[in-house]
Amino acid sequence: MTSYTELGLVNTREMFRKAMEGGYAIPAYNFNNMEQMQAIVQACVETGSPVILQVSSGARKYANQNILRNMARGAVEYARELGREIPIALHLDHGSSFELCKDCIESGFSSVMIDGSHLPYDENVALTKKVCEFAHSQKDYVTVEGELGVLAGVEDDVSAEHSQYTQPEEVEDFVKKTGADSLAISIGTSHGRTKFKPEQCTKDANGVLIPPPLRFDILEEIERKIPGFPIVLHGASSVAAEYVRIIEKHGGHLKDSVGIPEDQLRRAAKSAVCKINIDSDGRLAMTAYIRKTLAEKPEEFDPRNILGPAREALKELYAHKCRNVLGSAGGA
Numbered sequence: 001m002t003s004y005t006e007l008g009l010v011n012t013r014e015m016f017r018k019a020m021e022g023g024y025a026i027p028a029y030n031f032n033n034m035e036q037m038q039a040i041v042q043a044c045v046e047t048g049s050p051v052i053l054q055v056s057s058g059a060r061k062y063a064n065q066n067i068l069r070n071m072a073r074g075a076v077e078y079a080r081e082l083g084r085e086i087p088i089a090l091h092l093d094h095g096s097s098f099e100l101c102k103d104c105i106e107s108g109f110s111s112v113m114i115d116g117s118h119l120p121y122d123e124n125v126a127l128t129k130k131v132c133e134f135a136h137s138q139k140d141y142v143t144v145e146g147e148l149g150v151l152a153g154v155e156d157d158v159s160a161e162h163s164q165y166t167q168p169e170e171v172e173d174f175v176k177k178t179g180a181d182s183l184a185i186s187i188g189t190s191h192g193r194t195k196f197k198p199e200q201c202t203k204d205a206n207g208v209l210i211p212p213p214l215r216f217d218i219l220e221e222i223e224r225k226i227p228g229f230p231i232v233l234h235g236a237s238s239v240a241a242e243y244v245r246i247i248e249k250h251g252g253h254l255k256d257s258v259g260i261p262e263d264q265l266r267r268a269a270k271s272a273v274c275k276i277n278i279d280s281d282g283r284l285a286m287t288a289y290i291r292k293t294l295a296e297k298p299e300e301f302d303p304r305n306i307l308g309p310a311r312e313a314l315k316e317l318y319a320h321k322c323r324n325v326l327g328s329a330g331g332a
């Protein structure tokens, strides 16, 4: 049994309190390997941003949970070495059961999500409450994210055909009954790189597909029901046309990629939205620069020279998000 404080990590409580006050959102970047972790730490140290290192169940399968939590410890020490201590949380993304959450909490995660959003309301409440009771009774308080409403799209082991907006009438009761520390909601974001079908979108002057706007009216109603309570947005990648172009130019096929425009995320970050999850954008940046390097340097076979430029592109992407989209730069 390891407590997250032994790893130098923090839970999300203080981060969210400051984010709420400062009108910004904490980035939750998913990671599965060393290059992603390095890029996240470099970007967040450079911009002075707190960060949530996020692990999905797919990442646990791919990289092993023990390795990932020791990488999180490494991230804390790496940040220090780079010259700046920043708050770092290790968070389980889309925990599917009490047992999984318990396992992560006991192995050093400082925060977990229990995703009961696919269950009937009362079962979601009961499951989330059970995880909260366990997480909050630890020697070091572990924070818990619950979810109401369903996001469309596919991400690792989570998938749904249709979205279902969060019902504002439910949030107050849910938060009160479960004791959750934050709440993921569905207001029009979506998992994966194809967030909308082309027929749901309009086109701008450059032919880029523009999705329907987020439902800020629902967000505002939720804020009125639970003022000051930290809200989380999943599926909030912007799927930059620049990366898609590089990928397609070098042999990739990513038909109908559509993301959430960054100005909408900036607006959300200024509200009660305290955590914004970004995974697909990192995948795209990495794939774009791996493809580019391989195409431009066919003689290259040193993985460091292939993954190095991808890591640099990732770092730039993350720093841009902290500075210009989430507004978390300087929040550490």
Ligand SMILES: [Zn+2]
Pocket: 094, 155, 191, 234, 235, 277
């Ligand atoms: Zn998600």
